[in-house]
Amino acid sequence: MANRVVVDPITRIEGHLRIEVVPKNGYIKNAFSSTQMWRGIEVILQGRDPDDAWMFTQRICGVCTTVHAIASVRSVENALQLEIPYNAQMVRNLIIAAHALHDHIVHFYHLSALDWVDVVSALKADPHKAAKIAESYQNWKLNGAPIFKAVQDKLKKFVESGQLGPFANGYWGHPAMKLPPEVNLIAVTHYLQALDYQRKADQAIAILGGKNPHIQNLAVGGVSTAINPDNEATLNMERLYYIKQLLEEVREFVHNCYVPDVIAIAAFYKEWLKYGRGVDNYLAVPDLPQDTKGETFDIYGGTIFGGDLSTVKPIRSFNDPYFRDNVVENITHSWYRGDWTRHPWDEETVPNYTGMPGGYVNENGKYSWTKAPRFKKDGTHVPMQVGPLAQILVSYALGHKLTRKYVDSALEQLKSVLSLLGESSDGVDINALQSTPGRHLARALRAQVLSDLALKQWEQLVDNVGRGDLEIYNPPSYPAGEVKGVGFHEAPRGTLSHWVVIENGKIKNYQAVVPSTWNSSPMDDKGQHGPYEASLIGNPIAEPEKPLEVLRTVHSFDPCIACAVHMVDPEDGSEITKVKVL
Structure with missing residues (x-):
């Protein structure tokens, strides 16, 4: 098929994602997102004990293990209307925050x-x-000429040996690369330093969760993390203070290195602030519950439509019908039996792979394993973008104090760096976040907020334990007949929800509507593109043989793996090259 550039698989992600774009006159005219792998965890869970579901759902992904465990136990707890002990909420919140900090640092x-x-x-x-x-733009303790020189010498040895290690096969020298050599050196140095700081966040998760990935301490009704300040075999004060130390070190890196680095790159690539907006309906859910019922939260959730922050509508609790009643999925272009739009509780998961006749996406047929989640608005079903950008915009619109503080500060810092570069800061406001670099900045800002809130959760846990409360578990009881529940979690990649139907104490139906399903969705029955597809349309593409710009925008969503890229000659459809990329 003529006029197709195919990147398959997209690398530096988790999973197998194929992107096809149609270039015209240096820009992308159309785009298609096709996920190429099916797991079928929902089918595996049918007939099983709801208490065990979270152990299975962690295996949906090798990266996002913790988040599926959290959403799964919450779905069962919601079906039972089970309250969770305060200590268990705080332990979960610490795991949630530490996992997100690890994930955001690694992603950028x-x-x-x-x-x-x-x-x-x-x-x-x-x-x-x-x-x-x-x-000139950051106050980070591990900067300095000797440190930069040492990294440069190490990099030189890589190059001279002919083995670039993790830096092999990139688009070095691409015309879309424009950072000065010195800024590139700063970024490479911080790339290496970030390896250590993401590990610190992982250590905190492992202490609380028993291991990581695939934490072992959750249970429907709370956690199995025994707490006793005076017992060496439990979560005691020594371990709690070590967790605090790790979180404080990660916070310092996020505030003084990560956020300023993202701001600097956004300034050097200012022209990209007008690319990659795509779907500007946003969905986020509240998280870090502050009570046993899940009615107050330290992170806000809600919806925004048309990119207009004044349209914000909050999602207030785990039982809020605004979220529960308005999520549907469509399979018109997905490799499943049928052609329907259904609520998750009413779905079925019957694979029906029809392939890609001709080797390319047929926009009139099925072309992805991903379903197309949609949200009901005024009687219609619309695509929604999820992720840190959605959460930051919703929180800002709802007046979340930490979010407003850090967003406003970051925008002022961006204007300052632009001024140093002799660039105008016209148009640099909250709406500038609705772009490819804006997604990166929103993710860094979310990490900034969470690095503060993580320490708050720690203080609350320690204070509560200090008052003599050591409760961590409320045992579930399953009624006869049918009950339904939804568990949501604002995961690093966005809104994650698990939907369970339980009949006589066994799982009758289970559906996971995950962030990358919302974002990577194919078109729906109305021809509406999903966020990946929509965000690529209108983007520049300087060299179809080296589609760096495609990677930039798709990566900004943090798709949840890697190997090779196939590129297609837009003139006659033939494969012109096959290269490995980083």
């Missing part, structure tokens, strides 16, 4: 930064000049 530095950073260019940098530049 290790999965996405290399779309913007020319690693090989860093060899040309002056380490002393790099130190002055870094000092």
Whole structure:
């Protein structure tokens, strides 16, 4: 098929994702997102004990293990209207926050930064000049000419050996790369430092969860993390203070390195603030519950339509019908039997793979394993973008104090860096976040908020234990007949919900509507593109043979793996090259 550029699989992600775009006159005219792998966890769960579901759902993904465990236990608890002890909520909240901090750091530095950073260019940098530049926009303790020189020497050895290690096979020298060598050196240095700080967040999860990935401490009704300040075999004060130390170190990195780095890259690529908006309906759910019933939260949730923050409508609790009643999924273009739009509780999961006749997406047929989640608005079903951008916009619109503080501060910092670069800051406001670099900044800001809130959850847990409350578990009881529940969680990649139907104490139906399903969805029965597809349309593409710009925007969503890229000659449809990319 003529006029198709195929990137399959998209690399530096979890899972197998194929993106097809139609280029015209240097821009993308149309785009299609096709997920290429099916797991079938929903089918595996049918007939099983609801208490065990969270152990299975963690295996949906090798990265997002914790988040599926959380959403799963919440779905069963919601069906039973089961209250969760305060200590258990705080332990869960600490795991949620630490996991998100780990995930956000890894996403920017290790999965996405290399779309913007020319690693090989860093060899040309002056380490002393790099130190002055870094000092101008951030206050990070591990900057300085000697540190930058050491990293440059290490990178030089990689290049001279012919083995670039993790930096092999990138689009180095691509015309869309525009950072000065010194800024590239700063970014490569922080890439390496970030490896240590994401590990600190992982350590906190492992202490609380027993292991990571695939935590072991959850239970329907609470946690199995025994708490006793005076017992060496439990979560005691020594372990709690070590967790606090780890979270404080991660917070310092997020505030003083991560956020300023994202702001600097957004400034150097200011023109990208007008690309990648796509679907501007946003969905987020509240999280970090502050009570036993899940009615008050430290993170806000809601919807925004048309990118207009004044349309914000909150989602207030785990039982809020606004969320529960308005989520549906469509399978018109998905490899499942039938052609329907249904609420998750009423869905079936019957695979029906028909392939891609001709080897390319047929926009009139089925082309993805992903369903198309939609949200009911005024009697119609509309696509929604989920993720840190959605959560930051919703929280800002609802007046979340920490979010407003850090968003306003970041926008002022962005204007300041633009001024240093001699660039205008016209149009740099909250709406600038609705873009490809804006998603990265929103994710960094979410990490900033969570790094503060993580320490708050820690203080609340320690204070409560100090008052003598050591309760961690409320045992569930399953009634005869049928009950339904939904458990949601604002995961690092966005709104995650698990929907369960329980009959006589066994799982009758189970559906997981995950963030990357919302974002990677194919078209629906009305021809509405999902967020990945819509965000690519109108983007530049300088060299179809090296579609770096496609990677930039898709990666900004943090799709939830890696190997090779196939590219298609837009003139005659033939494969012109096959390269491995980072």
